[in-house]
Amino acid sequence: MKTPSSLPYLSLSVFGLLLFLSGCKTDYPGQEPEVADPNAPIPVRMTTIAPSSAPIPIEVGGTIGAREEARLSFKIGGIVNRINVGEGDYVRRGTTLASLKTTEIDAQVRKAERAVDKYQRDLERTKNLYAEKAATLENVQDLETALSVATSDLEIARFNQQYARIVAPVSGRIVKQFAERGELVGPGNPVFFLIGEGQRSYVLRVGVADRNVLHLAEGDRAEVRLDAYPEAPIAATVTEIAAAADPRTGTFEVELTLDAQGKTLRNGFIGRASIFPSRQPAHYRLPLDALVEGNGQKVRIFYPDENGQAASKEVRVTSLLDQSFVVPASELAGITQVITSGAAYLQEGNALSITTTETNETQAAIQ
Structure with a gap:
């Protein structure tokens, strides 16, 4: 605990420290700390974009099976x-492949053959009697019906006899x-x-979401990757598209016929397919650097307005690729450039200092 006599010395020490700090202030102009101008242009990079209808691969997985199974x-x-x-x-x-013991069916065939022979003889004899007025028309018609029934029984017996064996x-x-x-x-x-089994006898069956199945058509090409053959994908073609969704999964089954090209395939192989739809609507592929923030399927991007200032827009994303994301063409009508580098530091109305204008390499590669 300090005594009252020490207080004057403490006050003098604080006063001396303040004099020392005030003496450190420079009297030379231009050496004061610089303060950033809030209205100064922000350096950014921009990418030129253009709409495209090039296929966007649909990535799906499934199981390989035989196209013909019985x-x-x-x-x-x-x-x-x-x-x-x-x-x-x-x-x-x-x-x-296999056959049954045909003792019983052979006997049924012989029985049916004898019945047909009998009714044929009876009908011939009755027709002669009818011609001599010794039989009625009803007698003739009854035997004609009986002969027809016996003939049908013989056809059934012979048909069953034929299928008492299994043929591939x-x-x-x-x-x-x-x-x-x-x-x-x-x-x-x-x-x-x-x-x-054959060159194109194996298929990959996959489930495709409703938003993608509308873009597919029979004949669209695909690439299938298998763990058994990791060195290169196997070419495939869309050969069947389900007319209704699977009630268990809500997806539409699509059948891809594989061109094995000499590779040995087996039922149950797991494959990953990239399907390239032929009915691809117009869209933009924007670099991932242009994405500022997102919420669900909506993301925010920045672009330069007509005054050269930063403007933002919320757009809908339909696909996310390795180095870009896909936006429908209608979402960016009238916009030809988007801001990439520096977009994270922008606010609406900021002045822009464009350092570089690039061409979207991903977009250019698919034109």
């Missing part, structure tokens, strides 16, 4: 007599076998799962 079964039930192929075997179109509808590979020789199988129960 679960093969017998039309009728019975005992499996022969299994001629196994899982993993390659089969050609028209090859008999396409050339491909047996992926799964569900029955063995001697088993009793019912009509329509799968016996084999066959996938077609």
Whole structure:
């Protein structure tokens, strides 16, 4: 605790410090600290932009499967007599894969044939009797109907006899076998799962959002990247577009047929596709440096107005690319330049000092 006698010395010390600080002030003009002029032009760089209709790739992922897939079964039930192929075997179109014991169906065919023969004889005899007034017209008509029914029964029996065996509808590979020789199988129960194989027999099925599916058309090109072949993408073509959305995902299934070019593909490969739509609406591709702030799908950019001052505009973004973002052409009508470097320091109405005017390299590359 300080004594009262020390207070005069403390006051003299503070007074001396103030005199010293006041003596440090310079008397020379031009050495005072500079204060920035709030109205001074702000140096910026600008990029010239132009609308384009070049395709914007739609990035989607999916699973590879065979374009032709078939679960093969017998039309009728019975005992499996022969299994001629196994899982993993390659089969050609028209090859008999399996057959049933045909004892029962063969008997049904013979029975139907005998019935047709009988009604043909009866009808011929009755027609002769009718000519001699010994039979009525009704008798003839009844036998004609009976013969027609018997003929239909014979056609059914022969048709079932034909499908007591399974024939490969396409050339491909047996992926799964569900029955063995001697088993009793019912009509329509799968016996084999066959996938077609060929140069363009594999497809990548992907889900595309509704905002993008309107821009696609059959025949649009695509590139597919697979982990199994990371060195180069595989060319593909849009061959089918779903007419309705999948109720589970809300997306539209698009089928891309792959041009394997000798590469071995398998069901279940995971692929990432870039689809290049042919119905691309006009748009701008702006460099990411032009983006100042964003909220959802809306972002703010700056551009020079007719007086050379900074003006801002909120625009809608439809796609985000590696080094740019996409804005519909209608959002930037009448604007030919956007501010990139220095845009983060601007406010509405700031004077601009343009240091460089560049051409959008991304835009120029796709023109």
